[in-house]
Amino acid sequence: MAFDSLSAFLLMGKHGIYVWSAYGVSVLALTWLVWNTLSARRRTINKLRKRFLREQNR
Template sequence: MAFDSLTAFLAMGNYGAYVWSAYGISFVAIAVITLRSVLKGRKVRAELRQRYLRD
């Protein structure tokens, strides 16, 4: 194993703050993009359903 303990793993040779913040920012960005896509898809489907029922 490359790390002797969980603390050493989280510290990653004093680069842990950069590594884990990059993971955190990436996770948040992907979650926001996914949520916005799902919400936009629902909105578009609702609008199309309304157009279909109107015509």
């Protein structure tokens, strides 16, 4: 392994703050995208279901 210890791995030669914050921002962005997509899908399905039921009752 390139690092002598876990703390050296986490610090990554004084670049650890940048590296881990980049990973954190990426994970947050991907999590938000998945949540937003699933939420929009749920809203669209509910909207279509309501429209279908309205049209069936005519």
